[in-house]
Amino acid sequence: MLAAILVMALGAVLLGAALGYAAARFRVEGDPLVEKIDAILPQTQCGQCGFAGCKPYARAIAKGEAEINQCPPGGDEGIHKLADLLGRDFKSLSAEHGIEKPKSVAIIDEQACIGCTLCIQACPVDAIVGAAKQMHTVIARQCTGCELCLPPCPVNCISMQPIAESAETWKWKYPAYRINPAPREAA
Amino acid sequence: MTVLQRLFSFNGGVKPAYNKEASTGLPIAMAPMPAQLVIPLHQSIGGTPRPLVAAGEYVLKGQRIGGADGDVSSAVHASTSGTVVAVEMRLMPHTSGLSARCVVIQPDGREEWIPRQPFDYRGATPEQTRDYLRDAGVVGLGGAVFPSYLKINPGKSGKLDTLVLNGAECEPFITCDDVLMRERAASILKGALIMREMLGAARVLIGIEDNKPQAIAAMEAAARAANEEAGHPAMQVVAVPTRYPAGGAKQLIRVLTGIEVPHGKRSTDYGVQCFNVATAYAIYEAIALGQPLISRIVTVAGNVARARNYEVLFGTPMRDLVDLCDPRPDSDRVIMGGPMMGLLMPADSVPVVKAANCVLVGSPKLFPAPPPEMPCIRCGECAKACPADLQPFELYWFSRARIFGKAQEYHLFDCIECGCCAYVCPSHIPLVDYYRFAKSEIWARETQKEAADVARERYEFRLLREERDKQEKAAKLAARTVAARATAAAALAAAEKPVITAADVAKKALITAALERARAQKAGVRQENTGNLTPGQQAEIAAIEARRAEIREMAKPHLRQDD
Missing domain, CATH: 3.40.50.11540 (NADH-ubiquinone oxidoreductase 51kDa subunit)
Known part of the structure; x- marks a missing residue:
C-alpha cells in the first residue's frame, strides 16, 4: 500500500518536474495567436474597429472581447480569413464600424495648406511630411488611407482619392462566360 | 555537316494547324x-x-x-x-x-543617325x-x-x-x-x-x-x-x-x-x-x-x-x-x-x-468564339498535354475557387501559359484565363501584404518614438527639478553659515602672505634721517627728547585719569 502511494507520488513529482522544465525551456514569448490575427489585419491603423490600431484589435479578438467583423478596410475577405483562423462563423461586416471602400490615398491641397502640423500628428504611419508654417504633403506610397488626417485639418484641405488602376496594378479578371439568350425558334 | 545529335523529348504539347x-x-x-x-x-x-x-x-x-x-x-x-x-x-x-x-x-524623314561605333x-x-x-x-x-x-x-x-x-x-x-x-x-x-x-x-x-x-x-x-x-x-x-x-x-x-x-x-x-x-x-x-x-x-x-x-x-x-x-x-x-x-x-x-x-x-470566322464553358469532367487530357508537367485541372479548381495558396503549392507559377491545356480541353474551359486571374490575384496580395508590413513597421516605430519622446521629456523634467532643488538648498545653506571652501583658504593665505611681506618690508626699512648726524644735531635731538620726557612726566597724572 505504502509502496504504491510512494510510486505514484514519485511519478507525479517526476512528471511535474518534466512539465515545469518544458514550460521554461520551450517558453513562447508573446501571443502567437495575436501575431497571426495581426498578420491578417490590413494595418491601416485607422481605428474604425474601435481600438487604437490593428494590434490592439488583434489582442481583443484573441481574448474574445471583440467580434471579427469590425474591420472595414479588411472587408469580407479579411473576415473570411479571420473566421478560418479562429474557427468561428463568418459574419458580414458590422455596419456601425463602417463600410468597405476602394483603397485610397490622402491628397493635401497644397494651395490651401496653412502648415499647422495637426495632420502630421494624426498620421499613424508618419506618412505626412512638413513643418510648422511650411506646406505639408503626403507620401502616397506610405499612406494607408486611414482617413485619420481628415478631421484635424482646420482648413479641410485634405481629400481622399481612390487609387486608379495602372499597368502595375491591373489584374486579369475572373473568367466569366457571357451567356447570350438562345434565338427563339418559330413555333 | 549533319552531325547526328541525340534528341530528347518533352512531355505533352499539341500540334495545332501551323498556318505559316x-x-x-x-x-x-x-x-x-x-x-x-x-x-x-x-x-x-x-x-x-x-x-x-x-x-x-x-x-x-x-x-x-x-x-x-x-x-x-x-x-x-x-x-x-x-x-x-x-x-x-x-x-x-x-x-x-x-x-x-x-x-x-x-x-x-531624314533618318539621321546618332554617331555609331562598334x-x-x-x-x-x-x-x-x-x-x-x-x-x-x-x-x-x-x-x-x-x-x-x-x-x-x-x-x-x-x-x-x-x-x-x-x-x-x-x-x-x-x-x-x-x-x-x-x-x-x-x-x-x-x-x-x-x-x-x-x-x-x-x-x-x-x-x-x-x-x-x-x-x-x-x-x-x-x-x-x-x-x-x-x-x-x-x-x-x-x-x-x-x-x-x-x-x-x-x-x-x-x-x-x-x-x-x-x-x-x-x-x-x-x-x-x-x-x-x-x-x-x-x-x-x-x-x-x-x-x-x-x-x-x-x-x-x-x-x-x-x-x-x-x-x-x-x-x-x-x-x-x-x-x-x-x-x-x-x-x-x-x-x-x-x-x-x-x-x-x-x-x-x-x-x-x-x-x-x-x-x-x-475575324469571327477565323477565330470563332469558344463554345460555352462546360463543367470539368476530370478526363486528365490537360495533364497529358501540359509541357511543364503540371496538373492543370488541379490548378483550375484552386484558381476557380480562389484557393490561391493551394494553387501555388501546385506550382502555378511554373505555368508558361502556353495554352495547350485549354486547346485540348473537351469542356472548352478557358484554363489559361483562370491561371492568369490567379497569378495576378496572388501578385496583388503579395504587394498588399508588403504594404501592410511596411505600415505595421512604421506604426510600431511611431508608437516606439512617441513612448521614447515621452520618457525623454519626463527624464528631462525630473533632472531639471532635481537641479532646481539643489540650487535652492545650496542658497539656503549659504545664508545659514559661512562655509570655508578651498577658495577661501587660498584667499586667506594670500592675505596673510601679503601682510607678512608688508611687515618684512617695514622691518627692512631703516629711518635714514637718524644716521650720520652731526654732534650739534645729536645734541639738539637729545634736548628735544629731554623736553618730551619732561612734558610726559608732567602729563602723567592726566593721562592716567583718561585711561
Missing part, C-alpha cells in the same frame, strides 16, 4: 515611316525607364529617350530622327486598355558590356522581353557548357524568326559568337523546328562558314520535331540537351543559357554596328490577303501594318502575338513594341 506558309512567300520588307511614332517607355520586364527628352526637343535616330531605371530595366530609343511632340499617356499595347507614358515623335567588348569588362547592352535596349525578342544584359552572365562558375539559340518558333502564324534566319543567318551567328564568348560557352546549339527547311539550310550554311573561320565546330544547327511549344526555353533546352530545369532553378545552374535568334541579331547590331534596338521583324498574318514580314520601327501603329496587307472586311480584332499566347489589343492604333513578334488580324 502565307507569310513566308515574300522577303522582309521595310515598313513605311508612319505619320507619328508613339514609343512607350515601358517595353520590357522590369522598371519603367525615365524619360530623357521633353516635348519640343529634336532627337536623332537611335538617341536614347528613356534611361534604364533600377536593376532590372532596359533603355528605349528614338526609332527615327524628328521632333518630340509630346511625352504623355497613350493607349498601350496591352489587353487592359490602360494608358502608359509614351514619347510621341514627329519624323522629319563596341569593343573584348577590351571591356563584362560589367561594361552588360551596361552597354542595357543602354542599347537589347531585350529578349521571343516575346518575353526580359532584359538580355541580365542573361549574359555565366553565373558563379564563370563558364557555361551550352548556349542554346532558339529558332524553334512554334506558335502558329508567326514566321518572323523563320525569315530572319533565312535572310540574315550570318549576322545572327556573329551575335551568337559574341554571346558565346561572353558566356564562355563551349558550344552553341541552334534549335529550329523541322517545318522550316529553308531556315535550317541557311543557318547550316552560315554555321559551316563560321566554324571554318573559327577553326573548330562550335556551332551546330539542330532540327527539332515540330510540336507546340518546342520554342519554350525550358522545352527547347530539354529537347536539345536532355536537361530538365526543375522548379526554382535556372538553366544556368546546369550550364545552359537560351536566347532567341532575333535577340542574337539585336546583340550583333548593338555591338558590331553600334545600333541600339529600334526595330524588329514583325509578322502580319491572319485575316489578311497578303500576309508578310516587315521590319518595323518601334512606335509604328499596328493599323498601318495591317493596312499594308489588305485586311479582309470582316476583320474585327488585332492580336499581338500568336493565337495560342497572344494578347488581344484594345484598338488597332496601339504601337508596335519590342514584344510584338506578330500582329495577327482576327
